Amino acid sequence: MAGNADPEMDSSRHVARYLAGAFIAQSHGIGMDYAREKYAHMPVGSFWGDIAPQVIAHIQQRGGRPDFSATIQ
Numbered sequence: 844m845a846g847n848a849d850p851e852m853d854s855s856r857h858v859a860r861y862l863a864g865a866f867i868a869q870s871h872g873i874g875m876d877y878a879r880e881k882y883a884h885m886p887v888g889s890f891w892g893d894i895a896p897q898v899i900a901h902i903q904q905r906g907g908r909p910d911f912s913a914t915i916q
Contacts, residue, residue: 859887859891859894860891863887863888864879865878
């Protein structure tokens with residue numbers, strides 16, 4: 844039933860997968876493309892699913908602009 848898919852849920856899953864891929868890439872010292880290719884078959888954990896809506900809400904509040912005030916040193 845792809846026609847009845849919830850677009851908000853789809854974007855949340857997409858963001859969760861992206862966040863997980865970014866974490867794997869950073870922790871393993873590999874590129875995002877390689878991490879997504881290598882680990883695409885792996886399920887995304889509930890942690891990333893819980894964080895994704897918060898990230899989406901934060902981005903929407905900021906109007907899609909990055910916040911450079913909290914840089915990592």
